[in-house]
Amino acid sequence: MSSEVADVLLYLLQLCDKLDIDPIDAAKAKIATNAQKYPVALAKGNSTKYTER
Template identity: 55%
Template sequence: MSKNSKSDDHFIQLRHKIDQFSDERDWGKFHTPKNLSMALTIEASELMELFQWQDGSEGFDSLTDMKKQAVEHEVADIFIYLMRFCSVTGIDPINAAEAKMKLNSEKYPSELVKGKSNKYTEY
């Protein structure tokens, strides 16, 4: 985890709370990697739906309070399913993200890609 132990503690507590929520409902039998990955995709699609038909220039601040809350709920759903997926698979999401950021830094060196959106295979 990171060097901020208070945030780390909160993160760990929340992850345990998510697992406990599932355990209390006996949902573990449904929480396979396949099902959880599908649920993640569905929730991400629901987040996308909230921005559908916008031209892309609108910022988050331009949303109504009701729509902002809906966005927050979808973000929470995505986070919850991701944490559950990590618990079920034994993946440490912090370590995985740190490793991936290191890999991305190697694939996309800032001096080569700054201001560009091409895939790393195009450089």
């Protein structure tokens, strides 16, 4: 299993390099977007889709 995870990670890093994307910056931006889209007060312990609330 860890070998497959390593394969995916290495492929992702190669893709980021080719597309000139910083994977750390992209992850931070996604976390910030999700924090706004899914506030903890509304999302924690709730499995319904955000559009169904």
